[in-house]
Amino acid sequence: MHGVMLLRVISLLTLILLLAAHGNAFRTPSETNGYGEVTDDSNMEHHMIRERVKRRSRNCSIDPSIPDPSLFGLEKMRYWAEEVMTRSLHRIKVTLGGKPSADKGDKVEVKAGPWPRGIIPYKFNSTLTRNQKKGVKNVLRTIKAFTCLKFVAYMNKKRQTANERFCLRHSRYVVFSEITTRVNKVQYRKKRPVNPDLELSHSRYYQIKALSQANECYGCKKCKRLKINCENHGYLTLVNGRCACVCPSGLDPSTGCRSVFTSAMTEKEFYPSGSYALPLVNSLADCPNKEFDKRRIQLYIDPNSRYMAKSNQTLELFYCVHTRGGEPRIKWPLGSYCIFRTSQRCPRAGFRRFRTVYKYDASNTEAKPLFFCCKRTGFAVDEMVLPFKFSFTLIQNTRGRCRPVKGMYHERKQIPYQVEIKTEVEGKNNSLYTLKHRKKTVNLCSYRPAFTDCGGVFDLNRRSSSYSVHYSNDRDIVQCTWLFNATETEYSRLVLDIENVAIEHVSDMRKCTQYSRHVNELEVRYQQVGEPGISVCGTSFPKSIMSQNSTLLLRLITVGRQWANFTATVRAIEPEDMCYSMKDNGRTYVGDVNFTRDFEPCLPWSEMTHCPVHMFKLGIFHTVLDGNKCRNPNEEIKVRPWCYTEKKDCKWNYCDVCLNGRAFDTRLDCYKTDSVVDCPIYGCAKTCSHVLPKKETNRRIGRITCGRPTDTFVGTEPIADSLPPNIFYVGEAIMYGCKSQSTLRHARFCLTNGQWSPMGSICFDDTAYCTDMWFRCPELIKKHPSFCRIFREMTSFMCRFTCGECEKKTKPQCVVKRGGRLAVLRKKQGLAVGDRVCRGTSVYYRCRLTRSARYLPDSGNEVRACLASGKWSGSQLTCRNVCPRLWKYNPENRMCYKKFNIRLNHFKASRKCSTFKKAQLISLKSRDEWRFIQDFKDGDQIWIGLVRLLKVTNDDPGWFWSPDKSRPRFANWHSGHPFPKSTDKRCVVMGSRGWWRSVQCENNTYRFVCQTPVRRK
Incomplete structure (x- = not known):
């Protein structure tokens, strides 16, 4: 419950508390699963509680201004529960703003306001297990540490409610019940991220920020005295009881997040006060500062013990005892670590006491105890704030990775014991010791200061529209941050071009990937500066990156003397220089670009009816969906034009319709592609740049206008108030109304081609009812004959005739x-x-x-x-x-396929296929065939018919399809493949994600797929 489970909970908990903070008193029905629900009892128990409150204190009476669900009745509670479950984010905002519901005839206004005094009573449902309750409490401790909210148990042992004890003047509380969700769990096979720009990580920065602002933590008594504005996505709140700015990683809270975090920002450093001790890795290590005294403890080993070390008979532990100084206001941060206890009590920071008895043999009666203060709170990715100018060490309390400390590099180390350790623990069990190679070890987290005096905050505008970053590593540990702001307008964007990069990646993974964390990396945060971005490492990153808003953050982290050099340019793009309107996120774009920013071909919108967005769905700007062109019909969710790239999983990606990024190659054989005929832009966009559409500067959004429309529709006329000018710019609209029904309205938008968006009649009277509201209805029924029966909303509203x-x-x-x-x-x-x-x-x-x-x-x-x-x-x-029977037909290439689940080497698999008439191992000669096999093989690794028998040369790589001996014109190699220096016979296996890897033919066994041509007539 300390990792993935907690972070699945926090997003749902955030929504519950946000709704509750705005006055929504609702109760979810018992048959509905939810992790939390704001409850206000309306039964006899609720009545008795209210009576006790009135009797105990006059000042603790129920506030009549707070909505009481008993006044609404059961019908209203069910209504609000349904509204929260079904409404979009936009509709929830409207509801929380107190505006009348557009779906109901009656007007129900909801009073907005935070939780009184920031106190939230809560209790657990009886269905929760002990570990689930422990995980929820961990989340609540994290929220408490970074907000002004306080979570208290609803009922104590004396049967007094928190509403009574704290005089809250209301009877609401939060109930946590069971939930099971697989949202964003990509470790499950075939699960894909919801958004290609959002990494599925353990970040919760903006969720905690929303909770803090919704409950007005910036206006508490402690923050009113602090006159500081938190900029660059930072926010003012209570951090461990002290008012401070919370900033994205790399920014300094003491300056209001206006500058990067450097070591020069803090002149004096203080550790938390109290009596405790920190371990040392070895005898040569020094204590952090003068507040500590270096000491040691010597543990003797029985010479006759079978656990004795061969060279030493003693074991020495060095540690630093905190004896003087310290700052009483500084508390130990949330984390999972232990320190040595030197007195009867642990520091007041949520520690638990543990006592471990050291014994070198079971028969020994003498023992030396070691006393610990341990805590396990927060999340693994949260940065702890501790003095960072000198090295120190903490004892790890989990078996995962060490918790990071701001401005420092952490490294996991172990102290092996050559003797038997038997533990006697006070309280609950701990994870101080692990068994490795039949020897017990203590895990330590060693922290070393990093060089942070680099980077900066840079503003880009029309006068200074670009900035170049040049970095060459000459330090041992580096943490540099560059923050760029496009300050001209809120619709300005930033584009990052990395010209040269050479960052040695040191990771457990086999390759450098953009969605994996590495020891040495350049992190690019282009979605939100508070969310983790993509990793840049290795020696190549050819693609350009466009920010999703007006900010972009670069964060370089290197360890050791590995090579880490890069050169990058960040340039600002103003809204007038784009080819679509930034105000509507490209909703009115109707250009001809039909490939993504990674140059993947787009799929036709008419074939994606099983996906959330398609051309037969109402409620979106579906009238612009044409062919396989990039569009943005749901501008409230997507931030620019996009398209689908995979039919099975509805995978989509954004498009660079204005061609602001660079063309790049990802295939190794692009030099062999035909420069005139059939030049594939996917994988070879730079080589095939002559087939890309040209960037037309005269089609910038500031130069495109629409005249006053002259076409007419049955029973429909434009509203006079919406026609003041004679020239309309892209994104501007004209409202149309029905002559016989004045309440009906419909908007027509000026598109990027200088034309108005299509429209039909919007009237429902006798003169115009039996007409089509969309001129493409006759065309759609020819392409999709069943759409009238399947999509009933489209049928009854748009294509009635x-x-x-x-x-x-x-x-x-x-x-x-x-x-x-x-x-x-x-x-x-x-x-x-x-x-x-x-x-x-x-x-x-x-x-x-x-x-x-x-x-x-x-x-x-x-x-x-x-x-x-x-x-x-x-x-x-x-x-x-x-x-043949049990074979699958592919109408695209008119071939039949059959998958065999037995594992054979490449030679035996090819011979097995040859036992069928005209059958052979599959040959993937186009991307369409590759997609078909990728869906057909169901995530397994399979042999394909690509082999190499000759030695590789620069002129002839030696790969061919067996048995027709044809050279491959299509390839989908994995990074680092094929191996150029190998001289033995190599075969190719297609991985679970479709990448190709060259392996030895005889020593590996995989499943395989055979293909045979269709039978002749």
């Missing part, structure tokens, strides 16, 4: 026809040959089913729709036997 929602008895009508060769009507639709159906009706056909043969569509359409002309869409379905 085409889908036959009105005037059903009038002509035209269609007659149901027979299927083609080996094709029949589906039985469950209730139609027979010769029946008459009205327009918009879809008829389904299928191939015949037999046990001996596999019949698949050969030509025609499986679904046909009755058009407004009285004819059928598409053509007649015909089927034929194309694949």
